[in-house]
Amino acid sequence: MALMDNFTIMGSAMRAQTIRMNTTASNLANVDSYGASEQTTYRARQPVFAALLDSAFSENPGVGVTVSKIVEKPGDLEKKHEPGHPLADAQGYVFVPNVNIIEEMTNMISASRSYQTDVEVLNSTKQMISALLRLGE
Amino acid sequence: MRFSLDNALGIHQQALIVRAQRAQVLANNLANADTPGYQARDLDFKAMLAGAKSATETLSMRTTRPGHVTGDASDFMENALYRIPLQSSIDGNTVDAQTEKAEFLQNAMSFQASFAFLNGKIRSLMTAIKGE
Numbered sequence: 001m002a003l004m005d006n007f008t009i010m011g012s013a014m015r016a017q018t019i020r021m022n023t024t025a026s027n028l029a030n031v032d033s034y035g036a037s038e039q040t041t042y043r044a045r046q047p048v049f050a051a052l053l054d055s056a057f058s059e060n061p062g063v064g065v066t067v068s069k070i071v072e073k074p075g076d077l078e079k080k081h082e083p084g085h086p087l088a089d090a091q092g093y094v095f096v097p098n099v100n101i102i103e104e105m106t107n108m109i110s111a112s113r114s115y116q117t118d119v120e121v122l123n124s125t126k127q128m129i130s131a132l133l134r135l136g137e
Numbered sequence: 138m139r140f141s142l143d144n145a146l147g148i149h150q151q152a153l154i155v156r157a158q159r160a161q162v163l164a165n166n167l168a169n170a171d172t173p174g175y176q177a178r179d180l181d182f183k184a185m186l187a188g189a190k191s192a193t194e195t196l197s198m199r200t201t202r203p204g205h206v207t208g209d210a211s212d213f214m215e216n217a218l219y220r221i222p223l224q225s226s227i228d229g230n231t232v233d234a235q236t237e238k239a240e241f242l243q244n245a246m247s248f249q250a251s252f253a254f255l256n257g258k259i260r261s262l263m264t265a266i267k268g269e
Contacts, residue, residue, distance in 0.1 A: 002157040006164045013168030020171075049172040051165075065168045114170055117234060121164050124245045128160065131252050132153075136259040 003132070005063065006125040012052065012064030013118045019047050019067050020111040027099045029106075034080070034094040036087040041095040043072040044104070073098050139203040145262060149255040151189040155182060156248040162217055166232050173228035177220040177237065185216060 024047045035041025050068035083092035090101060143150075159180045169175040222231040 001156075002161040009161065009164045009168045010189050011140050016168075016171075049169070051169050051172050053174050065172055065217070066164065114234075115236060117167055117170070120238075121167055121241060125160065125164070127246060128157070131249060133209065135252070135256060136263070137256075 003125055003129050007122065010122045010125070011066040012066060012116045014115060016047070016049055016065045016067050017115040017118065018110045019070075021108065021115075023047055023070060024104050024108045024111065027104050028101065030097055031099045031101060033097055034082070034085060034087055035077075035097070036094070038077055038095055041077055042097040042099075043074075043077075044097065044099045045070050045072055113131065146255060146258050148186070148190065149251045149258065151186055153248065155180070155185045155189055156244055157208040158185070159219075159244050160241065160248065163244060165239055166220075166237045167234065167241065169230075170232045170234050170237070171230070172232060175230050175232060177222070178217040178241070179220050188216065192248060203247055218254055254255045 026094040028043045031040045032121050047067045048069050048071055049065050051126050052063045052066050077098055078096040079093045081092055082088055082094045088094050159182065162178055162180055166177045167179075171258075220231060220233075220236075223236070225231065225235055
């Protein structure tokens with residue numbers, strides 16, 4: 001039944017948005033996690049969403065969304081002069097994570113709005129189904 | 138006089154099915170509001186309803202393999218069209234959350250209307266059966 005699938009679809013969407021919120025939280029928490037080298041320093045993470053496919057025979061997306069991978073933000077890291085820092089190199093520099101607080105806050109608001117929409121759709125679907133259960137009463 | 142339950146209930150049962158299917162398509166659009174490259178889809182309610190009506194009057198096809206098409210209304214996504222975006226986004230996503238939300242709510246209200254009509258039909262049938 002089409003209406004029952006809505007629970008799976010919106011469930012997957014809420015899960016995906018939660019993962020997005022979690023990566024945002026992780027990015028914000030690590031905004032000051034300085035590192036000793038370009039490789040070991042924390043980089044901002046971002047989930048990539050992909051539409052779930054109905055089945056192998058159909059090219060129609062219709063069963064929700066999934067997180068296909070989590071990517072790290074590329075690019076050179078900023079260096080900061082902190083001679084007193086335990087991870088500082090010989091010249092006294094540490095690497096700063098490439099987390100942009102404004103980007104993360106915008107992302108967080110976007111994710112929580114999407115989550116709200118998902119909850120509203122779930123509620124409407126629940127009302128539709130409970131109406132159907134009372135058919136003929 | 139020949140009596141058909143399908144005729145007595147009218148178009149509302151098919152309308153209810155199509156409304157439920159459309160709710161799924163719109164919910165899927167909203168679920169993929171942040172998916173790169175996802176293209177929003179919708180059902181042509183009028184065409185779907187006509188299809189659902191004729192499907193009940195004709196015989197359905199026999200399927201012997203999982204890949205076979207059934208020809209009935211369960212393959213409704215084959216009739217889904219792509220929405221023309223008002224504003225295109227950089228990542229190729231064509232879901233406009235406002236439009237989808239409004240359509241979903243409107244669809245939910247129409248579902249309730251169809252439900253109320255169907256319920257009324259059943260009530261009047263019950264009255265006729267009981268003869269009260």
